[in-house]
Amino acid sequence: MSSRTALVAVVLVTSLPLQAHDIYSHLRDEAGGSCCEDRDCQPVPYRFIASGVQMFVDKRWIDVPSDRIQYRALPGDTGETGGGHWCGSTYEPDFSNLGTLYMTKCAILPPQSASAQ
DSSP states (O other): OOEEEEHHHHHHHHHHHHHHHHHGGOOOOOOOOBBTTTTEEOOOOEEETEEEEEEETTTTTEEEEEGEEEEEEOOOOOOOOTTTTTEEEEOTEEEEEOOEEEEEEEEOGGGGGGGOO
16 A cells, blocks of 8 residues: 555545534534534434433433523434434543433434424
């Protein structure tokens, strides 16, 4: 493999996650900050329950704060989750037996689901 071919391969491989994450790059939270920081958004199933909205993150249903929900279509969404996307982070405190804690930065639901609330 020539050095030019290797360089092209490295550029392609390192840019793939950014391209896949590009549908989230324009998202902002209520304070104007980035929802995703280029790594922490993902398509996820969602459901409405009596107390609000839950999203299926890391193989478990988590409650989503209503002030974090944005009702919008995302250009580039492939539709596998019906338009649900979760942006956030997880935290596992060492001093607690609570397990994993989830902090939602932004939750994206399709515009038509706003009437289901």
